[in-house]
Amino acid sequence: MKCKVCREHAVVDVRRHNAAFCGDHFVAHIHSQVERTIKEFKMFTPEDRLLIAVSGGKDSLAVWDVLVDLGYDATGFYLDLGIGGYSERSKEAAVAFAGARNQKLIIRSLAEEHGFTVPELSRLTGRVPCSGCGLNKRYEFNRAALEEGFDILVTGHNLDDEVATLFGNVLHWNTDMLGRQAPVLEERFLEGGPSDAEQLGARRVLVRKVKPLVRIAERESAAYALIRGIDYIIEECPMVEGNTQHRYKEAITLLEESSPGTKQHMYFGFLKRAADRFAPDAAASEIVACVDCGAPTIVWEEGQTPRCSFCKTKALALHRKETGERPAPRRRRR
Amino acid sequence: MKCKVCREHAVVDVRRHNAAFCGDHFVAHIHSQVERTIKEFKMFTPEDRLLIAVSGGKDSLAVWDVLVDLGYDATGFYLDLGIGGYSERSKEAAVAFAGARNQKLIIRSLAEEHGFTVPELSRLTGRVPCSGCGLNKRYEFNRAALEEGFDILVTGHNLDDEVATLFGNVLHWNTDMLGRQAPVLEERFLEGGPSDAEQLGARRVLVRKVKPLVRIAERESAAYALIRGIDYIIEECPMVEGNTQHRYKEAITLLEESSPGTKQHMYFGFLKRAADRFAPDAAASEIVACVDCGAPTIVWEEGQTPRCSFCKTKALALHRKETGERPAPRRRRR
Numbered sequence: 270m271k272c273k274v275c276r277e278h279a280v281v282d283v284r285r286h287n288a289a290f291c292g293d294h295f296v297a298h299i300h301s302q303v304e305r306t307i308k309e310f311k312m313f314t315p316e317d318r319l320l321i322a323v324s325g326g327k328d329s330l331a332v333w334d335v336l337v338d339l340g341y342d343a344t345g346f347y348l349d350l351g352i353g354g355y356s357e358r359s360k361e362a363a364v365a366f367a368g369a370r371n372q373k374l375i376i377r378s379l380a381e382e383h384g385f386t387v388p389e390l391s392r393l394t395g396r397v398p399c400s401g402c403g404l405n406k407r408y409e410f411n412r413a414a415l416e417e418g419f420d421i422l423v424t425g426h427n428l429d430d431e432v433a434t435l436f437g438n439v440l441h442w443n444t445d446m447l448g449r450q451a452p453v454l455e456e457r458f459l460e461g462g463p464s465d466a467e468q469l470g471a472r473r474v475l476v477r478k479v480k481p482l483v484r485i486a487e488r489e490s491a492a493y494a495l496i497r498g499i500d501y502i503i504e505e506c507p508m509v510e511g512n513t514q515h516r517y518k519e520a521i522t523l524l525e526e527s528s529p530g531t532k533q534h535m536y537f538g539f540l541k542r543a544a545d546r547f548a549p550d551a552a553a554s555e556i557v558a559c560v561d562c563g564a565p566t567i568v569w570e571e572g573q574t575p576r577c578s579f580c581k582t583k584a585l586a587l588h589r590k591e592t593g594e595r596p597a598p599r600r601r602r603r
Numbered sequence: 604m605k606c607k608v609c610r611e612h613a614v615v616d617v618r619r620h621n622a623a624f625c626g627d628h629f630v631a632h633i634h635s636q637v638e639r640t641i642k643e644f645k646m647f648t649p650e651d652r653l654l655i656a657v658s659g660g661k662d663s664l665a666v667w668d669v670l671v672d673l674g675y676d677a678t679g680f681y682l683d684l685g686i687g688g689y690s691e692r693s694k695e696a697a698v699a700f701a702g703a704r705n706q707k708l709i710i711r712s713l714a715e716e717h718g719f720t721v722p723e724l725s726r727l728t729g730r731v732p733c734s735g736c737g738l739n740k741r742y743e744f745n746r747a748a749l750e751e752g753f754d755i756l757v758t759g760h761n762l763d764d765e766v767a768t769l770f771g772n773v774l775h776w777n778t779d780m781l782g783r784q785a786p787v788l789e790e791r792f793l794e795g796g797p798s799d800a801e802q803l804g805a806r807r808v809l810v811r812k813v814k815p816l817v818r819i820a821e822r823e824s825a826a827y828a829l830i831r832g833i834d835y836i837i838e839e840c841p842m843v844e845g846n847t848q849h850r851y852k853e854a855i856t857l858l859e860e861s862s863p864g865t866k867q868h869m870y871f872g873f874l875k876r877a878a879d880r881f882a883p884d885a886a887a888s889e890i891v892a893c894v895d896c897g898a899p900t901i902v903w904e905e906g907q908t909p910r911c912s913f914c915k916t917k918a919l920a921l922h923r924k925e926t927g928e929r930p931a932p933r934r935r936r937r
Binding site: 439440441442444513516517519520521523524527528531534535538539541542543546547 | 773774775776778847850851853854855857858861862865868869872873875876877880881
């Protein structure tokens with residue numbers, strides 16, 4: 270196996286591109302794929318201030334690394350979810366990377382900000398950890414980006430992540446989710462805000478979110494991190510067992526193995542030929558400000574008090590924590 | 604495991620319905636599921652003359668059996684594809700069923716009608732057997748139904764078949780195929796016909812096609828055939844190896860096992876919430892009459908002579924058979 274570019278010994282093969290690369294040219298290949306994605310979807314420019322949601326895993330550290338190398342203004346953001354030793358070790362990986370690359374890293378802790386960790390939240394609400402965790406991350410990433418004045422929130426979602434999400438949305442034909450599944454989610458503004466808000470006029474409530482790794486497969490971002498000497502956390506989150514996203518990845522990976530390129534075709538084919546057909550479903554839900562925190566939320570029934578999912582979940586968790594009340598036994602998951 | 608209806612010993616469980624049945628009540632369950640499907644999609648009435656495309660396998664014999672039991676006017680049609688002993692044994696199964704149930708069976712042979720078998724066609728055209736086979740069957744089923752004056756063509760496609768097709772169409776975002784994927788394909792008419800056609804005015808060129816087993820999973824139609832003592836051909840077609848449809852079934856079955864109902868949700872969710880969005884793509888292609896046989900075909904480029912895929916493929920095969928010319932080596936399949 271020889272490098273496609275220099276014919277030296279190759280260390281990574283990319284079957285769907287029918288190519289192999291030596292270490293240096295693989296790094297160059299990833300850089301050019303990410304730069305191409307940024308341009309193709311008009312994600313951001315060197316003038317934008319980027320906040321990178323960093324988990325300490327291969328994808329988020331890889332995207333941070335690439336963006337720094339490409340000359341973008343990229344600050345890391347680590348949210349401590351309080352998942353025991355796993356969270357400690359992933360924070361260490363994020364801190365070590367920032368130190369080694371001399372980059373700024375903002376750290377917040379869910380427990381300090383809101384009074385609960387992800388495992389506590391799952392126990393208090395009786396819901397699967399992944400759902401609460403996703404909610405927390407979406408909420409806190411957005412809040413941090415807005416409060417710290419960043420233009421763009423960058424996540425490390427790779428091709429495999431996006432395909433698994435797409436597959437799940439197609440299995441259930443979640444038409445509004447299909448309408449929102451894109452490498453760029455535009456920022457949103459709202460008039461007014463919470464009763465005690467001082468802002469006047471439209472305020473930004475959703476930061477622009479982008480996924481520069483949508484052309485990079487999971488094993489490629491792992492190979493990139495390895496070659497670049499990025500010391501990422503390899504262990505999986507201990508709470509992830511039975512996660513449906515994992516099962517979707519397994520099913521599609523079966524097909525990718527016998528037919529390389531399946532994932533890329535599915536994802537980019539969707540963006541090109543199908544996504545627009547679902548856009549109206551996503552746009553149909555108008556956002557309003559949460560009465561508690563001012564974050565955007567959707568009112569499903571007329572007359573309902575607008576309160577966002579995060580505030581509802583938080584209120585429930587804190588109430589149960591205070592009263593000792595326990596959730597009903599969890600139903601068998603589909 | 605007890606029968607949901609009579610509490611006797613159950614012989615079949617249907618996990619996605621969270622139910623189990625004894626033999627008699629399983630047969631009743633399948634009958635009612637098929638009758639429900641026929642009504643739901645307004646497939647046909649007892650006044651219609653139905654032609655059942657019978658392969659000798661479990662699905663086509665099961666659907667024929669159910670329709671006869673439900674009192675519909677159902678005639679079998681067997682097309683001998685000339686796949687050696689496999690075709691002989693499947694014909695025997697079809698003939699035996701028709702004899703035992705005292706039903707009429709029409710038999711035609713591809714070799715007698717057109718001068719080649721499916722294995723020959725694959726060798727002569729250099730294409731994978733399944734693609735030529737599908738083309739032949741679609742063409743010959745439709746032709747037989749029209750020539751013999753049937754109102755409706757019934758096929759034994761089950762839930763697993765439809766989901767695998769849907770999955771393949773979604774992996775590649777074949778938007779026109781998605782627009783046409785339905786339990787009922789309406790009949791189509793054309794003005795005029797081939798130069799020597801005697802018909803005047805609009806003539807029917809596509810028979811109405813229906814799939815009454817779309818609510819029945821593969822293992823359920825197998826269980827039905829077993830319980831009903833239908834002696835179907837169990838062996839798979841020897842040419843099917845590496846068939847992509849099989850790989851799609853495997854991938855989705857992985858998910859069905861951990862989450863019963865996945866297939867049904869995916870298929871009926873598609874019909875309910877997504878199919879309409881793709882309908883314009885299917886409708887965009889206008890059909891015209893093939894200059895050779897009068898069958899409907901699509902002209903993709905202006906000025907092109909309208910000749911259907913079947914006639915093109917047949918002409919190529921017969922030309923090569925006559926001249927001994929060989930196809931170019933087959934490319935690696937995706």
